[in-house]
Amino acid sequence: MNWLDISSTAFQAAFYLYCASFICYAIAVGGKRWSNRKPEDHNRRWGRFGFILAVAGWACHLTFFFTRWKGGGHIPTSNMYEFMTFLAMAIVFAFIIVHLIYRNNLLGAFAIPLVVIIIAYAAVFPSEVQPLIPALNNYWLKIHVTTAATGEAFFAVGFAAALVQLLRVIDFARTDKAGRREQKWVEFVLFFMVVIIGFLVSVFAFRGGGYEAKFQQEKVSIDQQGVQQSVTQTVEYGLPPIVAPYNSEKLSMQPYLGIKDPLFEAPSWMNGVNAGRKLNTVIWSLLSGAVLYGLLRLIARKPIAAVIHPHLSDIDPEDLDEISYRAIAIGFPIFTLGALIFAMIWAQIAWSRFWGWDPKEVWALITWLFYSAYLHLRLSRGWQGTRSAWLAVIGFIVVLFTLIGVNLVIAGLHSYAGV
Incomplete structure (x- = not known):
């Protein structure tokens, strides 16, 4: 039995199921105006379809993970391709947990496309099973990477809920300075996501053309x-x-x-x-x-955030605020264990020191401090609503820089992850 072939097939199935799930959630959000059903019935029906497809995709994704582990001989988290696919699987897991608690169907309209983007980003890297370098051949690394990624996955769900909350509460009819500033910043976050999509479009377009x-x-x-x-x-x-x-x-x-x-x-x-x-x-x-964003603006004739805003009128922003906070509250102790404590144990085994101020270590600490500040401001200072949502959005951008950006500009012991 070729476990790697089974793994590849399961991974493709997971990707297509996630795409179908996102389509269902998109219909739940944007199609209710043209449905003969009541908005809440339309939302519930298509949201249920989207959740079932997401769970089916996660089951295929889990199959990919274990069959690749079996066929490759080691846990598939040792390079950028494997780590990003595991992160995507962890985000779906976190979304399923949060959905079962709060039963908010529309959260999937923003969490699932994030998963699709991460999987597409992972596909940019070589997918072949690579032999482990000595520093990676330790069971503490398995514990460190999986728990850190799981914590980051809950941060991602918190980010998705916070972004929906901002799109829901920001008044795009305001023309005062503060109102226009809020509109521009939320539009910038959407532009940032479009840039990631633009990256994927350019990479796969030139790869398909055989450019080198x-x-x-x-x-x-x-x-x-x-x-x-x-x-x-x-x-x-x-x-x-x-x-x-x-x-x-x-x-x-x-x-x-x-x-x-x-x-x-x-x-x-x-x-x-x-x-x-x-x-x-x-x-x-x-x-x-920039080109893709310009085309979307040309078609919509208004900011993207202003296009999405009317479709979220049925959502209670306080529910989104609670979902974002709870997701981060769940992820924080898991991230603390994985990215700091277990990471230091592995560092002692691999490099004979608990802490060495490696760039990835520094940014993991910055991420931890940021979310510590988020929870402190939330619990002690009463920061809720828009302020809390912005912190959740900024926090996940810090996470993305820690995962991806550090390897682009700084050399360190973790640079092998970008190969």
């Missing part, structure tokens, strides 16, 4: 004895190189839009793994996202 470019990069470093060392490596691009790697020479490059050479070189201070290529990807993401 190659550079030879020389990296110079100085060891502890003060001896200068030089390493030459080949960097391959899947997107047209607007940015060349620092201190590199072009080996091959397919012209695009009449451009035959990169426009500029990546700065020397970007020391992450393949930093030039990743900066190039960020630029393409912004460009693609």
